[in-house]
Amino acid sequence: MRGKTAEDARLLELLDPVAEAAGYEIVRLRLMGGAEKRRLQVMAERAVDGDMNIDDCARLSRVLSEVMDAADPITGEYVLEVSSPGIDRPLTRLKDFETYEGLEAKIELDRLAEGRKRFKGVLAGVEDETTIAIDLEGEEHTALVPFAWITDAKLVMSDQLMKRGAEERARRLQSDMTSEEEG
Structure with missing residues (x-):
């Protein structure tokens, strides 16, 4: 990917x-x-x-x-x-699905699963190092999707994603200011 x-x-x-x-x-x-x-x-x-x-x-x-x-x-x-990958970045590595757990994403598969190739939902982590978990919109159970089936995946721009990005920038700025004061 x-x-x-x-x-x-x-x-x-x-x-x-x-x-x-x-x-x-x-x-x-x-x-x-x-x-x-x-x-x-x-x-x-x-x-x-x-x-x-x-x-x-x-x-x-x-x-x-x-x-x-x-x-x-x-x-x-x-x-x-x-x-930079940007705030609504592509998810291309298995670790991306862990890092951005809890955020909304769109994924596209190379084959049909339950009659469709495109899915949208909240990332729910990684199972057994080969499968991603996603809570799909309108579905009761968490879906498990083989990572190998994914051809495209990216975060969806949302208030939660924007808030997380702002918090990370604030942490980096604080860290940079602390480093300058110590140096």
Whole structure:
């Protein structure tokens, strides 16, 4: 889910270790566009706290550019775009479903389940390291969905998500101010 195509998967194999060595985790990678001008979109976050600010984007972009220039894995011209996953972020790793438990999400499957592929509900964690749990709208029981069936998942913008984002920013600012006072 972090990449959609075989080419995305090869780029992840190349770039994951580089990002990790720099202290980041790639949340999602997409190579988009035709043969002429392509765009390599990398969504990432700091491994230590899940944050990603403009300085982090620039730093990771420089590190990835060096490797991409040396390895030259993409034919033709492309533009590298490094960004934060954003507040209504994609959920691409099993750990994302744990981290954002209690928040509303939309998921799409690669097959029909109970006659449909798209579901919306509140994330209820992870079962047995291969299955996500979600409390679906209008359903009495928690649904268990194999992680391998999910092709797309993202958080839904809500007041609860906005509040959580604001609380996390306030904590980071407080932590930064405390660090500056001690230093």
